[in-house]
Amino acid sequence: MSNPGEFLQACAAGRVWLYCDACGEPKNFNSVRQIDTIGNPIYWGPDPWWHDTRVFECPDCKTEQRSLIELRAEKEEK
Numbered sequence: 468m469s470n471p472g473e474f475l476q477a478c479a480a481g482r483v484w485l486y487c488d489a490c491g492e493p494k495n496f497n498s499v500r501q502i503d504t505i506g507n508p509i510y511w512g513p514d515p516w517w518h519d520t521r522v523f524e525c526p527d528c529k530t531e532q533r534s535l536i537e538l539r540a541e542k543e544e545k
């Protein structure tokens with residue numbers, strides 16, 4: 468997983484998640500409102516987008532949250 472194309476594909480496939488502390492559960496990357504991206508200052512490898520901290524608004528509790536990206540092998544249905 469070392470190019471942006473794969474990252475975008477994973478997003479499109481619903482396999483990228485962000486964790487909401489307030490809800491205590493992961494939220495699909497596609498369903499949250501993205502507010503900001505904070506790069507990891509100590510990571511200089513080939514796939515920085517996996518190490519960014521995402522600032523987002525949770526669609527369920529409407530709070531602003533920060534989370535690292537979480538990749539799931541398969542989409543989980545609830």
Ligand SMILES: [Zn+2]
Nearest residue numbers: 487490525528
């Ligand atoms: Zn939430």
